[in-house]
Amino acid sequence: MWEKLTGLADSLRDRPILSLFNEDSARFQTFSARAEGLLFDYSKTNIDADVMAALLELCENADLAGKRAAMFGGEKINDTEGRAVLHTALRNLDATPVMVDGEDVMPGVLDTLARMEAFADDLREGRFTGQGGAITDVVNIGIGGSDLGPVMLDIALSPYRDGPRIHYVSNVDGAHIHDALQGLDPSTTLVIVASKTFTTIETMTNAETARKWMAQQVSDTGAQFAALSSNLEKTTQWGIDPCRVFGFEDWVGGRYSLWGPIGLSVMLATGPATFRELLSGAQAMDHHFRDAPLADNLPVLLALTGIWHNQGLGYATRAVLPYEQRLLRLPAYLQQLEMESNGKRVSMDGSDLPVHSGPVVWGEPGTNGQHAFYQLIHQGTRVVPCEFMAGIKGHEPDLAHQHDLLLANCLAQSEALMLGRSLEEATALMSDKGFTGEELSRQAAHRVFPGNRPSTTLLYPQLTAFVLGQIIALYEHRVFVEGVILGINSFDQWGVELGKELALKLAPILSGDQSSADKDGSTAGLIAAIQSAR
Numbered sequence: 001m002w003e004k005l006t007g008l009a010d011s012l013r014d015r016p017i018l019s020l021f022n023e024d025s026a027r028f029q030t031f032s033a034r035a036e037g038l039l040f041d042y043s044k045t046n047i048d049a050d051v052m053a054a055l056l057e058l059c060e061n062a063d064l065a066g067k068r069a070a071m072f073g074g075e076k077i078n079d080t081e082g083r084a085v086l087h088t089a090l091r092n093l094d095a096t097p098v099m100v101d102g103e104d105v106m107p108g109v110l111d112t113l114a115r116m117e118a119f120a121d122d123l124r125e126g127r128f129t130g131q132g133g134a135i136t137d138v139v140n141i142g143i144g145g146s147d148l149g150p151v152m153l154d155i156a157l158s159p160y161r162d163g164p165r166i167h168y169v170s171n172v173d174g175a176h177i178h179d180a181l182q183g184l185d186p187s188t189t190l191v192i193v194a195s196k197t198f199t200t201i202e203t204m205t206n207a208e209t210a211r212k213w214m215a216q217q218v219s220d221t222g223a224q225f226a227a228l229s230s231n232l233e234k235t236t237q238w239g240i241d242p243c244r245v246f247g248f249e250d251w252v253g254g255r256y257s258l259w260g261p262i263g264l265s266v267m268l269a270t271g272p273a274t275f276r277e278l279l280s281g282a283q284a285m286d287h288h289f290r291d292a293p294l295a296d297n298l299p300v301l302l303a304l305t306g307i308w309h310n311q312g313l314g315y316a317t318r319a320v321l322p323y324e325q326r327l328l329r330l331p332a333y334l335q336q337l338e339m340e341s342n343g344k345r346v347s348m349d350g351s352d353l354p355v356h357s358g359p360v361v362w363g364e365p366g367t368n369g370q371h372a373f374y375q376l377i378h379q380g381t382r383v384v385p386c387e388f389m390a391g392i393k394g395h396e397p398d399l400a401h402q403h404d405l406l407l408a409n410c411l412a413q414s415e416a417l418m419l420g421r422s423l424e425e426a427t428a429l430m431s432d433k434g435f436t437g438e439e440l441s442r443q444a445a446h447r448v449f450p451g452n453r454p455s456t457t458l459l460y461p462q463l464t465a466f467v468l469g470q471i472i473a474l475y476e477h478r479v480f481v482e483g484v485i486l487g488i489n490s491f492d493q494w495g496v497e498l499g500k501e502l503a504l505k506l507a508p509i510l511s512g513d514q515s516s517a518d519k520d521g522s523t524a525g526l527i528a529a530i531q532s533a534r
């Protein structure tokens, strides 16, 4: 199945991308696609018509259309956990029926959304208060999918923020909750415990700490706690009033959960209307993904460029480079979305993957990244496919000149990556500066850029809630498509379990209650070093 692609990759690896533009003046039009205001340009890659045909063949062979229908249709495609995968139902605002085990899940989804909206309105309009008056601060305690999505959205939607201040606590490191609670008044603070399972050690430990902190000033601490979870039994056991528990079903994966109750903190900060805009944007992308032909389908095209670069050409990482400061936490969010989903070594049937799993995903907003790691991207020995993204318009009309500079930088980087600078050009440059002989060669060598480095660019009109919904759903579906082509289950995460189990066993050893005798030499040595220094 992979031979055709890897064969093409071997023969085309060094072909200059620039030559493709010289041969075809319409290359940009052919190798870019639009959907509902978004423009995805993948012309600055080595993909040509043959490569695209081979990539689309992979989609056919993997029955992408059938698997997509199975996902939207509520089939239990997460078969190592026996679950459907229906984050799309959370933004199915038209309420068209979505069946799981013969039952329409939409009435429940919309009922929870309405409850969240009523609670958000009550809190934002001062009808729900703390013991000391209107809620001024909300502390959202969660980790992984119960944190990264809301944190990313909170920053991205800052122009729309008009509610209480939100503070996010995720790390079990006591420093995190200590610093977050500094200066907050417990009597006007709401604590949200966000955990799908309601068993995650980091979250439950931080929630206990928050409860103790609140008890110092608030007599009925339970009245200022809310929970977002699938485990209603545990939220009740923990003492959270069911009227402030917002539940969701097991068919919402943690890293796909920001569209439902896990997004409550964002709704509190920006209001129900903005949250609905976010859902509408995602829904628009769902429709596009479901209905557009594969060759014009943005999530499919984004996935295929990923497959070409990672499994075809063997590039091990990809950089996500938003030229949008408010997408500061998008790379971190995508790290979980992509790497927890597609970082798997076996196919659905348990056999070893014939190709690499999904790539390492990393990044940072431009222009900051330019002054940090772009050196390696331009002149390092490894090729890093870059995924640029930028809004055509900012939210600061008075600072439009800065936005133009931002866009100029974004375009300059993808251009520089493709064009590079030859030894002849570098030599001429340094010769003009007066260098001669061996010193000219030496100085010129340092100024050569190999170029021919691939990148894609996603342009969007402006970072509104709607557009943000589109972008996140685009990446979600990209992960799905890559997972289908790889033949893996993108919706479980067994790889995080072993470390959790070992941490639980190590805790009593570290505290001295158990012996480290059965530990490997390094771990035992580290334990001894920690214990002896206490």
Ligand SMILES: O=P(O)(O)OC[C@H]1O[C@](O)(CO)[C@@H](O)[C@@H]1O
Residues within 6 Å of the ligand: 143, 144, 145, 146, 194, 195, 196, 197, 198, 199, 200, 203, 254, 255, 340, 493, 496
């Ligand atoms: O929401 P929960 O159940 O606390 O889980 C938090 C995170 O832990 C994981 O299970 C593993 O890291 C993630 O998939 C999940 O997002």
